[in-house]
Amino acid sequence: MxxxxxxxxxxxxxxxxxxxxxxxxxxxxxxxxxxxxxxxxxxxxxxxxxxxxxxxxxxxxxxxxxxxxxxxxxxxxxxxxxxxxxxxxxxxxxxxxxxxxxxxxxxxxxxxxxxxxxxxxxxxxxxxxxxxxxxxxxxxxxxxxxxxxxxxxxxxxxxxxxxxxxxxxxxxxxxxxxxxxxxxxxxxxxxxxxxxxxxxxxxxxxxxxxxxxxxxxxxxxxxxxxxxxxxxxxxxxxxxxxxxxxxxxxxxxxxxxxxxxxxxxxxxxxxxxxxxxxxxxxxxxxxxxxxxxxxxxxxxxxxxxxxxxxxxxxxxxxxxxxxxxxxxxxxxxxxxGYKVASNTPFVGKNFNVTRAGIHADGLLKNEEIYNIFDTDKFLNRPTLVSISAHSGLAGIAHWVNSYYQLKEEEAVDKNSALVCRLKRFVDQEFEQGRIGIMSDEELANYVEFLKSNGGVL
Incomplete structure (x- = not known):
């Protein structure tokens, strides 16, 4: 038929x-x-x-x-x-x-x-x-x-x-x-x-x-x-x-x-x-x-x-x-108590996180360059940068803006005094033999230290 x-x-x-x-x-x-x-x-x-x-x-x-x-x-x-x-x-x-x-x-x-x-x-x-x-x-x-x-x-x-x-x-x-x-x-x-x-x-x-x-x-x-x-x-x-x-x-x-x-x-x-x-x-x-x-x-x-x-x-x-x-x-x-692998697409803690300084520089200029879609909108997961020995000024600037949720005119760039101070702090850590990435808590504590000693955010 x-x-x-x-x-x-x-x-x-x-x-x-x-x-x-x-x-x-x-x-x-x-x-x-x-x-x-x-x-x-x-x-x-x-x-x-x-x-x-x-x-x-x-x-x-x-x-x-x-x-x-x-x-x-x-x-x-x-x-x-x-x-x-x-x-x-x-x-x-x-x-x-x-x-x-x-x-x-x-x-x-x-x-x-x-x-x-x-x-x-x-x-x-x-x-x-x-x-x-x-x-x-x-x-x-x-x-x-x-x-x-x-x-x-x-x-x-x-x-x-x-x-x-x-x-x-x-x-x-x-x-x-x-x-x-x-x-x-x-x-x-x-x-x-x-x-x-x-x-x-x-x-x-x-x-x-x-x-x-x-x-x-x-x-x-x-x-x-x-x-x-x-x-x-x-x-x-x-x-x-x-x-x-x-x-x-x-x-x-x-x-x-x-x-x-x-x-x-x-x-x-x-x-x-x-x-x-x-x-x-x-x-x-x-x-x-x-x-x-x-x-x-x-x-x-x-x-x-x-x-x-x-x-x-x-x-x-x-x-x-x-x-x-x-x-x-x-x-x-x-x-x-289930451990999700950090690099798992959409759900891993690092799926939209970058560590490379050159990538962070792209994210700082326009996050579309290195993010698959608007992960903040669709997953409540804004793009992040993990700070390591290779993050550079751009990576640190992106971390500051993301962590403190600084938008538009409040946002810092890689030439700001705070970013430069943080960069020196990070460099010192890795020069002394550090291997792992810098945690958000460590960086935030150093920012608080700077604020309490006359620094600016």
Whole structure:
């Protein structure tokens, strides 16, 4: 069957017949994943069209995947962070959902307290073991949707589950039907999709889910899980590693609507953010993230990164409040005790700090020269200069203006008497063998000393 696509202005095939390939032996893609060598990126030079959905959004798994790599959050911490997610996502609910465990009394208490806030967004969803009792628990707690683990690579089907593809296929469909029977929207987590036989298992299974969705009228969701971070976005890259190939195949060949497709990435090869953005570009409405990227091994896609990816792709924040990102980072450091690496984009203490004197001179003349955007406006993080042996007069002048919030006519330049006095003080410190940077407190104390001895600010 063919149909005219109003978005592409082309006649396109929309009916496909992919059958489950029930192999006797697992396909482990040893040419791509030899294990005793670095994984290979292969190319078949097949390219698919960019088709970003009209509506794209972020979903959160900080309280599920994000808790699998750290000490569990307290109930109060989860509620506070959930409130922050609500404010960050804005009135349009660009952070659409947040996923919780339900197994412990503490997790359930956190869910109840978050539900009491009565926020439309993020919608609270669950992640459970795939059995009927757990579905009933989701229903009793008043949740509408839950994630279900449906591992799709032969690594998992044969080696972990000890099943054949046909057995796994039937088992998973049975679980999905159980969820539908108790009135729960299933979200099928296609674990390890970047090592799966895409057209031999993934697409036939996704097509079966689409049929169930059509029959039931329930929007069954599909989460494409790059469990090991193998996904790549290179043009012409071959499956199973091609992110665009996976998303296009789910959307076009399996006919899963964009709003029911979600990408879940890990950062093992430093590709989580790029892969998530690529998923948006090629047809997935949702990207699944964690705050600060906290998750198993190298972590998940950082939620704060996707806020700014969204703004860059759409040209607007659509009501999101990125200043909350700074609050989240501060809360993690001061209340939870999580150490954020100082050079982490958007949230690290040094992400918009310069130490080089020549860069500081540029900042002093016009901060746009060395700052990525107005970080004061969007993150409540004005540009800063760390004073070291290489900061120079310009760096010290910028520090004075930033620390004392001196604007326009009040601002000092690198030729001011105060800056020159501070420069001599800094030089003396490093001439005496100092290695580390000068702290704000040290510099401020010296300024107070100068003021008390007739100096001027």
């Amino acid at each position: 063919i149909k005219f696509n109003n978005r592409t202005n082309l006649m396109e095939a929309i009916e496909f017949n992919y059958l489950l390939n029930d192999v006797k032996d697992p396909n482990l893609y040893r040419d791509v994943y030899p294990y005793d060598e670095i994984p290979k990126v292969t190319f078949n030079h097949t390219r698919v069209p960019i088709r970003m959905p009209d509506d794209i959004f972020i979903t959160d798994t900080s309280f599920r995947d994000g808790q699998q790599s750290r000490a569990p959050y307290t109930v109060d911490q989860m509620v506070t962070l959930y409130e922050m997610l609500h404010r960050l996502g804005g009135p349009q609910g660009k952070i659409r959902q947040s996923e919780f465990f339900l197994y412990s009394k503490k997790d359930r208490e956190a869910v109840y307290r978050c539900l009491e806030l009565d926020y439309e967004f993020p919608e609270i969803t669950a992640w459970i073991r795939a059995n009927k009792d757990d579905f009933q628990l989701v229903h009793e707690m008043g949740l509408k949707e839950t994630g279900i683990l449906v591992s799709c690579s032969d690594y998992h089907i044969f080696k972990k589950l000890k099943m054949t593809r046909k057995e796994a296929f039937d088992h998973y469909l049975g679980i999905v039907k159980q969820a539908l029977e108790v009135g729960i929207i299933p979200r099928c987590h296609l674990e390890d999709i970047t090592r799966a036989d895409f057209y031999g298992f993934v697409v036939p299974f996704a097509m079966a889910l689409k049929s169930l969705s059509n029959e039931s009228g329930v929007p069954i969701k599909v989460r494409a899980c790059d469990t090991m971070g193998y996904g790549v976005t290179y043009p012409g890259a071959a499956l199973p590693r091609s992110v665009q190939g996976i998303i296009f195949g789910l959307n076009h060949h399996a006919q899963i609507p964009s709003e029911q497709i979600e990408w879940h990435g890990h950062n093992d090869f430093y590709k989580a953010v790029n892969n998530s953005s690529n998923a948006w570009l090629y047809g997935a409405s949702g990207v699944n993230c964690t705050m600060l990227g906290i998750g198993e091994r190298t972590g998940n896609t950082p939620l704060e990164a996707m806020v700014f990816e969204y703004a860059q792709l759409k040209g607007t924040l659509d009501g999101m409040d990125p200043t909350v990102i700074t609050e989240i980072a501060s809360y993690y450091e001061h209340e939870i």
